[in-house]
Structures are given as C-alpha cells and as structure tokens.
Amino acid sequence: MPRIALYTPSFAGGGTERVMLYLAEGFIARGHQVDLVVNEAEGAFRDQVPDGARIVKLDPARPLGGRLLILSASSWSDWKALARPVLFADKPDRQFPYLASLARYLRAQRPDALIAANSYCNLTALWARRLARVSTRIMVTEHNSLSFKILQKSVKGAARWRALLPLIGRVYSRADAVVAVSNGVADDLSAITGLPRGRIATIYNPVITPELAARAREPAPHPWLTTRDGIPVIVAAGRLAPQKNFPLLLQAFALLRRQRPARLLILGEGRQRAQLEALIGELGIGGDLALPGFVSNPYAAFSRAALFVLSSDFEGLGNALIEAMACGCPVVSTDCPSGPAEILEGGRFGELVPPNDAEALSAAMRRALDAPVAAEVLRRRGADFTLERSVEQYLALLFANRQPREAAGWRSSGGALGDHR
Known part of the structure; x- marks a missing residue:
C-alpha cells in the first residue's frame, strides 16, 4: 500500500493538528503506511498519535543556510517575491530552516504522497520536493482565510504576508492538489493569490470519528x-x-x-x-x-x-x-x-x-x-462531517488518475527519522 506523509509544525493542541491526526488514523485504517512529519515532536496532542503512525522529526538548519536553500529551490520568477518577506526579514520564519531536512526525508524515504497543513508548511513542502528531485505527490491545504489571517498580524507581519501572496499563488500552482476546508476559504485563497478557483478543491475536515x-x-x-x-x-x-x-x-x-x-x-x-x-x-x-x-x-x-x-x-x-x-x-x-x-x-x-x-x-x-x-x-x-467521508475524498483527490506505487521498506534518512508508535 502507498505511504502517505502528513506534514505539520508540531502536535500543538489546535484544530489543524487534530485534523492531521484524524487523517493519519483514517489512512492507517485503510492499510496505508503513515509518517507524521513535524518540526517539533511535542505538543498537547503528542499522546494522541495513532498506533501505526511513524513520527519523523525534522532537524533545523541555520537561518542563513535555510534562506540560501529557499533560493536554490525556487524559480527565477520567485526571487523578487522572496526577497522582502524571507531573505531580508529580521526574524526569518521558524518554518523555513526545516527545508533541507524535509528534502532529505523525501529523497531517502520517497513517500507516495505528502499532505501539508498551513501556508508555510505548504511552501516548504513544494520547495523540498524541487530540491529532492522526487515524484512524491504534494497536496497543500489551507485551514483559514489568508486575508483574515493577515488582518490579525502586526503591521510588520502583515506587510510580509502581503509580499508573500503572489508567491503563494505561483508556488501552489505546482502542487498536485490544493485543498481548502470550506468553500469560503477556497474563494478567499483564489481571490487573494490569483490561483484559479477551479484548481482548489473543498474537503470538509474529518471532525466526527467513530470514537x-x-x-x-x-x-x-x-x-x-x-x-x-x-x-x-x-x-x-x-x-x-x-x-x-x-x-x-x-x-x-x-x-x-x-x-x-x-x-x-x-x-x-x-x-x-x-x-x-x-x-x-x-x-x-x-x-x-x-x-x-x-x-x-x-x-x-x-x-x-x-x-x-x-x-x-x-x-x-x-x-x-x-x-x-x-x-x-x-x-x-x-x-x-x-x-x-x-x-x-x-x-x-x-x-x-x-x-x-x-x-x-x-x-x-x-x-x-x-x-x-x-x-x-x-x-x-x-x-x-465524518472521518470516513473526508478520508475517501482526500485519497480520491490525492491519487486521482494515478496508480500509486507500492511503498518500499523503511530506510534511514540520515537523522530525519523518529520513532514508531
């Protein structure tokens, strides 16, 4: 059966993290191998990781190295958009230093698919695939309206997000699938980034589980x-x-x-x-x-x-x-x-x-x-809003028009791998 990676910053006790754990549970129940890829293997939901999921903790690079890797993973047309919010930021986002480790994981483990959650994880996943030169299918997911997230930021943070928006549209267009958790989020993502609305699928969250x-x-x-x-x-x-x-x-x-x-x-x-x-x-x-x-x-x-x-x-x-x-x-x-x-x-x-x-x-x-x-x-x-319905929709979209390969056995990824549950 295919191996599916789920990428989120941590096991913090938020709605997005809970959704990723539910998806992991649903995929495992259908016989898939599941890696939970995280920057930090801690948080309120750490003890709710389902049996059978493997935790993969990424290792951060130094800020300068992370910035240079982003450049090497980006196309020339992305550089201008990257300069202000990423390369010259006083405090680079905590997400981007994990790019190299994620690329090593993709190159070593070659999961059939990776689902990323939140904007920075989405960008990192797509850049990591480019660096790793692998065929892993990447699904990016948005769990909030970007326009309203920007309104919640400080003046400096909002300016950085606005500079990122054109880049988000371009980079997301390289994903195999783009998912929003509601029609409103899908409409907002299209309007604010220029991504065609037809490229964005709506899949409601897997909220209701058998338990x-x-x-x-x-x-x-x-x-x-x-x-x-x-x-x-x-x-x-x-x-x-x-x-x-x-x-x-x-x-x-x-x-x-x-x-x-x-x-x-x-x-x-x-x-x-x-x-x-x-x-x-x-x-x-x-x-x-x-x-x-x-x-x-x-x-x-x-x-x-x-x-x-x-x-x-x-x-x-x-x-x-x-x-x-x-x-x-x-x-x-x-x-x-x-x-x-x-x-x-x-x-x-x-x-x-x-x-x-x-x-x-x-x-x-x-x-x-x-x-x-x-x-x-x-x-x-x-x-x-059941787990069963959501899992069916995710798998149908993730592997649309493609026969997923049989996953190979576990391999070491040079320090990027964690533990089994």
Missing part, C-alpha cells in the same frame, strides 16, 4: 457540568487568541447574566489568558465563568452543556462547532468567514449573528437556551 460518541460519555471535565441546580452551562472552546474573540463572548455573557442565571466554560489555553482574566474581573462575572485550560476531551463537555458558542472573527471551517452539534449540543455562532454559515446552512441548525456584536450574540444565546434545536437534528447534521 466520538464513546468519548462524549466519559467523565465531565468540570464539576459545573454535573451540578444539578438547574443553571445552564454554556461552553466555548479554542485557543485563547485574538482570532477566537473571546472578549466578545465575555461581554455577551455579562449581558445575558443580567437577565438570567447561567455559567460559562471556555476550554483552551493561549497568550490572551491574562487579558481575559482581567476583563472577567472588570465585568464582575468571575463567579459564573471558568477558564479550565486545555481539555483533551471537549466532547464530554459538549454532550452535557446547554449551549455551545463560537465567537470568532474568522474561521477556516469551525471544527468545534461541528463537534458540539455531533454531541447534540445547541449552537450559536458569529457569521464570520468562512465556515459557520456553511456548517449551519445559513442558520438552519443554529443562529448566526454579526461578528463583534455583543448585544446580538447575547440575545441569540438567550433564545437558544429558551428554545434549543432538537439534539437528534444536530447529530444528523454533524454526521455530514
């Missing part, structure tokens, strides 16, 4: 979820980062608390914790709000919550929204680019509100608590 129902029945991660006092518990989940706009949720919850009893759990960790804790104090809602940190099994919370709320400014798809629905939990979401409206079919399965409108979000939360959508309706919609 989800069993994990949803595991012990609750917070005592509020099992307290029988009649006070509804609202749950949100995600990195404590600007994209998720948890300050908006705190403000909406404070408005809701003036009208009715409720509690709020925000599952996740991140650099905004101190800011959120300060805002909780200012709003006077600390007695009814908890930030328990990263939770490895959010399904046990979703299955017991009265409501799930997504307050993001932008999303690629919105995995947690799907997970909550699959657990039978009513949902409310901002109508942000790009996934929520697709998931909720314009509001059919949960109310959509304008982004950054605390009053509208609070009112929608109140209505959802008073008249929730039936759990079975939500579960049926969640079933449209």
